[in-house]
Amino acid sequence: MYRYTDFDTAFVAERNRQFRQQVRRRISGALTEDEFKPLRLMNGLYLQLHAYMLRVAIPYGTLNSAQMDQLALLAETWDKGYGHFTTRQNIQYNWPKLGDVPDMLDALAEVGLHAIQTSGNTIRNVTADHFAGGAADEIADPRPVAELLRQWSTDHPEFQFLPRKFKIAVTGSANDRAVIKAHDIGIQVVERDGQIGYRVLVGGGLGRTPMIGKELADFVPQADLLPYVEAVVSVWNLLGRRDNKYKARIKITVHEHGLDEIRALVESRFAETRAAFGGHDVALFEEIAAQFAPPAFRNAPTEVYDAAYATDPVFRAWADTNLSAHRIDGYAIAQISLKAHGETPGDASADQMRVMADIARRYGHDELRISHEQNVVLPHVHKSDLPAIHKILKANGLATANIGRISDIIACPGMDYCALATARSIPIAQEIATRFDELKIENDIGELKIKISGCINACGHHHVGHIGILGLDRAGVENYQITLGGDATETAALGERTGPGFSADDIVPAIERIVEAYLEHRSGREESFLETYRRLGMAPFKLALYGEETAKKARAA
Known part of the structure; x- marks a missing residue:
């Protein structure tokens, strides 16, 4: 994995020094909150409902054990003992005191982490496939590309005041685990x-105007990628709407101008940027790629794993749901669920972070990944170590066997924390997970991805959930809209709204009726919820939700 150079270290230290002075001026009253706001946003500091929130970048979701240990230290020293992992592979601390934030940033810098460009109208943390480097279906590790983009975009003089925030995702496989079609x-x-x-895809995004990204180029040579991406951002920086922030994202620019015009403008600009780069980025990419060499995989028997799988039903259930194929025989990719039934999705205590760090150090070639699904991944684990790993996870509340199941819910912080939210997300996620745990039908249901957002900004990615839930304010009362059929993979699709929303008291029973309809109408146990929905459409689910009259109207439409 990438290690800071002397330049990186000096750059981050200077940014932290500057921000420490800015914080002192804010506390003294020399800066008003309005004057301080753009300065804090450049350093990942938000002002939420109850306190400041610090968002720390985890570039392309990759951590080592020392970095995870340091995240635990921040949680227990300057927060309330936990952190919240997000859908952009970041971690958020929801309760820091303003005067402590510079110390938090200095502590992060000690292990090669920072909070730069995790907010503001700039290029945000570049995300990647959380199986990067280990996936059996991977053409090439996408993280060197993501690191190249991170270095290029950090403090880029042209792109610090873009029309709006800008997000880039990279995947190394035809099977999209990075949601690339929902990114700028x-x-x-x-x-x-x-x-x-x-x-290269362009113009994807969720929020109040969700759109699926469109193919801008089917093949950009490796040596041309960086100048090509610069050309795309440069074109949008000139064309993007600055008169209306709701129409400022590149998806709106592509929609208003058309893909063909955007492509022509990008190709024209690319001719200039390619000449300006002069190939210097190619040498840099080769230096970066060398730091992502695979670990020293070991060749060992797997009898311990085979025996545990055959004799321990709890371990077998965990292995069946939380393990994925690795490109090296004898290895597996293990996902650690941060979605224990009834808990806050994405939260991990300081103690749990240290447990995961220790597992990575002892058994996982010192590597961890944060997934956009708010879980933690051990990308390289030998199968012979998995029974021991499972035992440790189980003892620390981290062995929930529900990856991809109905309780593996993505949820934004909602109105419990966020100043923009119009409804709660966390309690709804907790209630759904608890209810289906009580019913004991998660495994029968199979893969079903629920995503919940507490407002139209869609930080919970509800548009691309198999079942999406959007919380809104209706005359001072929380109201939850449901969408069905969303998909975040290579076959990406936006969910379709079912009809009128439901109250906080009624939303869980509504989800239960949808699931009952699926179980009734699926063609067999192997047909997933999404496959059933695509085969039958909305009608049987509307009938389950609203009754015969609404279903008739749906069929007539």
Whole structure:
């Protein structure tokens, strides 16, 4: 994984020094909150409902054990003993005191972490496939590309005051685990005639105007990627709407101008940026890629794993749901669920962070990933170590066997923390998870992804949930809209709204009726919820939710 250079260390230290002075001026009253706001946003500091919130970047979701240990230290020293992992592979601290934030940033810098560009109208933390480097279906590790983009975009003089925030995601596989079609730019590693290149998508995004990204280029050679991406952002920086922040994202620019016009403008600008780069980025990419060499995988028997799988039903259930195929025989990718039934999705205590760090150090080649699904991944685990790992996880409340199941819910902080939220997300997620745990039908249901947002900004990605839930304010009362059929993968789709929303008291029973309809109408146990929905459409689910009259109207429409 990438290690800071002397330049990186000096850059972050200077930014922290500057911000320490800015915080002192705010506390003294020399700066008003309005004057301080753009300065704190440049350093990942938000003002939420009850307190400041510090958002720490975890570039492309990759951590080592020392970094995870340091995140635990921040949680117990300057927060309330926990952190919240987000859908952008970041971690948020919801209760820091303003005067402590510079010390938190200095502590992060000690282990090569920072909070730069985790907020503001700039290029945000570049995300990547959380199985990067280990996935059996991977063409190439996407993290060197993500690191190249991170270095290029950090403090980029042209892109610090963009029309709006800008998000980039990279995947190394045809199977999209990075949601590239819901990003401003999505990049997919592809291979053509034995050469590595990139498919580039543009104009995806969720929020109040959700759109699926469109293909801008089907193959950009490796040596051309950085100047090509710069050309895309440069074109949008000039065309993007600054008169209306709700129409400022690149998805609106692409919609208003058309993909063909955008492509022509990008190609024209690319001719200039390519000449200006002069190939210097190619050498930098090679230096970066060398730091992502695979670990020293070991060849060992797997009898311990095989025996545990055959004799321990609890371990077998965990292995069946939380393990994925690795590219190396004898290894697996293990996902640690941060979605224990009834708990806050994405939260981890300081003690749990240390447990995960210790597992990575002892058994996982000192690597961890944070997934956009708010879980933690051990990307390289030998199967012979999995029974011991499971035992440790179980003792620390981290062995929930529900990855991809109905209780593995993505949820934004909602009105419990966020100043923008119009409804609660966390309690709804907790109630749904608890209810289906009581029913003991999660495994029968199979893969079903619920995503919950507490406002139209869609930080919970509800538009691309198999079942999406959007919390809104209706005359001072929380109201929850349901969408069905969303998909965050390579077959990405936006969910379709079912009809009128439901109260906080009625939303869990409504979800239960949807699931009952699925179980009744699926063609067999192997047909997933999404497959059933795509085969039958909305009608049987409307009938389950609202009754015969609404279902008739749906069929007539």
